[in-house]
Amino acid sequence: MSRGLDDFFAMSGYAFYVWWSFGVGFGIVILNVLLARAALRRAERDARRRLEMNP
Amino acid sequence: MAWAWFHRFASPPWIYGFAQRWAPWFGGSAALLMLVALFGGLWLAPPDYQQKDAFRIVYIHAPSATFSLAVYTAMAIAAAVGLIWRMKVAHAVAAACAPIGAWLTVATLVTGSLWGKPMWGTYWAWDPRLTSELILLFLYFAYMALRAAIEDPAKADKASAVLAVVGVVNVPIIRYSVTWWNSLHQKATTKLLGDPDMDGSMVWPLLLMLLAFALYIAAVLLVRLRAELLRRERNASWIREVLG
Amino acid sequence: MRTPALTAARLVAGRDLRLAFRKPSQLLQPLMFFMIVATLFPLTLSPEMSRLRDVAPGVLWIGALLSSLLALEFLFRDDAVDGTLEQFALSGQSLTWMLFAKTCTHWLLAGLPLALSAPVAALALGVPAAALGSVVAALALGSLALSLVGAICAGLTLGARRGGVLLSLLTLPLAVPVLVFGADATRLAIAGESVLPPMYMLSAIVVLGMTLAPLAAAAAVRIGLE
Numbered sequence: 001m002s003r004g005l006d007d008f009f010a011m012s013g014y015a016f017y018v019w020w021s022f023g024v025g026f027g028i029v030i031l032n033v034l035l036a037r038a039a040l041r042r043a044e045r046d047a048r049r050r051l052e053m054n055p
Numbered sequence: 056m057a058w059a060w061f062h063r064f065a066s067p068p069w070i071y072g073f074a075q076r077w078a079p080w081f082g083g084s085a086a087l088l089m090l091v092a093l094f095g096g097l098w099l100a101p102p103d104y105q106q107k108d109a110f111r112i113v114y115i116h117a118p119s120a121t122f123s124l125a126v127y128t129a130m131a132i133a134a135a136v137g138l139i140w141r142m143k144v145a146h147a148v149a150a151a152c153a154p155i156g157a158w159l160t161v162a163t164l165v166t167g168s169l170w171g172k173p174m175w176g177t178y179w180a181w182d183p184r185l186t187s188e189l190i191l192l193f194l195y196f197a198y199m200a201l202r203a204a205i206e207d208p209a210k211a212d213k214a215s216a217v218l219a220v221v222g223v224v225n226v227p228i229i230r231y232s233v234t235w236w237n238s239l240h241q242k243a244t245t246k247l248l249g250d251p252d253m254d255g256s257m258v259w260p261l262l263l264m265l266l267a268f269a270l271y272i273a274a275v276l277l278v279r280l281r282a283e284l285l286r287r288e289r290n291a292s293w294i295r296e297v298l299g
Numbered sequence: 300m301r302t303p304a305l306t307a308a309r310l311v312a313g314r315d316l317r318l319a320f321r322k323p324s325q326l327l328q329p330l331m332f333f334m335i336v337a338t339l340f341p342l343t344l345s346p347e348m349s350r351l352r353d354v355a356p357g358v359l360w361i362g363a364l365l366s367s368l369l370a371l372e373f374l375f376r377d378d379a380v381d382g383t384l385e386q387f388a389l390s391g392q393s394l395t396w397m398l399f400a401k402t403c404t405h406w407l408l409a410g411l412p413l414a415l416s417a418p419v420a421a422l423a424l425g426v427p428a429a430a431l432g433s434v435v436a437a438l439a440l441g442s443l444a445l446s447l448v449g450a451i452c453a454g455l456t457l458g459a460r461r462g463g464v465l466l467s468l469l470t471l472p473l474a475v476p477v478l479v480f481g482a483d484a485t486r487l488a489i490a491g492e493s494v495l496p497p498m499y500m501l502s503a504i505v506v507l508g509m510t511l512a513p514l515a516a517a518a519a520v521r522i523g524l525e
Binding site for chain 2: 008011012013014018020021024025026028029032033035036038039042044046047051053
Binding site: 196 | 310389413451452456458459460462465468469471473475476515518519522523525
């Protein structure tokens with residue numbers, strides 16, 4: 001049941017709500033990944049610094 | 056024999072190694088499944104009779120909502136395990152869960168609000184399910200604020216664990232609010248057993264997206280858990296080996 | 300011979316009451332705060348009685364919540380500072396029972412007076428006289444629930460810095476059900492309808508709180524005292 005590309009983007013008039021929902025939802029998904037990785041990098045950096053100070 | 060298995064879970068270096076090895080696999084498969092589920096949900100599935108294409112928001116809203124609850128429950132269980140069996144790793148798991156769950160709750164509230172406007176005519180209503188989901192967000196904030204405010208790490212672990220367990224009473228309230236009260240929010244359309252109320256072509260992308268979210272959350276959780284363990288284990292020798 | 304738990308609880312309650320009456324200003328402050336909040340709203344909003352009546356449930360209950368948060372400060376603070384709380388925890392008596400006694404006494408000193416003086420604020424907000432009984436009953440139950448839940452949060456914030464703001468942040472999510480049902484009961488009372496459904500829910504919350512909250516509060520206090 002494929003529709004035209006125009007119908008796909010228009011989402012039968014609900015385009016604003018549908019695309020913003022997916023944008024925010026998946027934006028948060030990606031943000032979570034980035035924040036987690038940043039937290040890990042920070043923790044690794046702090047741990048290395050601590051090891052250097054207490055050999 | 057069984058205790059050896061349990062004790063391995065309690066060992067920070069073992070968990071760290073497990074997290075390091077498995078997070079990429081969980082993350083990669085999650086991304087793949089999400090793409091397939093999105094294709095099925097956004098392109099393949101036909102429009103709904105009443106909601107037309109707006110129903111597609113379910114593919115981001117329902118997994119976010121389900122897991123905002125699931126992550127809180129996991130956090131509460133980890134907190135309880137940490138309190139009862141005094142396992143540091145359990146407390147680390149609970150701490151790692153909090154920011155993930157909070158963001159999922161934000162996603163739930165925003166996507167739900169965007170779905171509510173075309174369907175109910177309003178971006179927000181003070182109905183039981185929406186209100187209790189908002190309470191869930193406040194609980195996540197309270198948990199993280201309490202952790203940050205207590206300086207002694209062990210005390211922070213234990214105090215926030217009590218808060219997490221006390222707050223878990225909110226989870227069944229959210230879950231059952233639509234059956235207990237006359238809620239604006241619709242009831243569940245898929246049940247664990249039995250036929251769903253949605254058409255089959257609409258259901259499989261939803262189930263696949265739920266699985267994808269589970270894997271994605273596991274991946275992010277493992278990454279944050281690694282960071283937590285590094286922070287907590289301060290001068291342990293295994294850290295030296297792991298960082299190289 | 301070990302003192303039975305109930306006797307210990309009774310002694311703790313008696314002590315708290317006697318100490319509280321030595322510092323009556325501490326008791327009056329939350330009450331004054333509630334009155335001020337309730338009168339500030341008509342000042343800042345329209346003085347028309349019909350409009351005020353619509354916001355009266357919200358004003359009364361937010362005022363009660365804020366006043367309760369203020370009053371929670373004195374639940375554990377003095378005892379934590381002078382070491383009495385530690386003695387309670389070490390005494391070998393049931394900390395749960397003693398905290399239950401402290402919380403109920405706290406309600407008698409803070410929540411109940413607030414409920415009993417609410418008619419003054421309610422009348423100022425245009426609440427009809429026929430509804431006043433229900434307003435007092437709902438606030439009495441609600442403030443008890445807030446004291447019980449607040450005891451847990453007060454215990455958790457014992458070791459934290461800037462405990463006051465944190466206490467509010469922790470109590471707020473747990474207090475929302477009380478606010479929802481309490482305000483609903485007040486709204487129904489003003490409209491002249493039956494207040495039984497929300498009152499049942501408030502009672503259920505109080506019963507649940509009485510059985511479980513002191514346990515959690517005891518756990519929280521032990522952690523906070525470590």
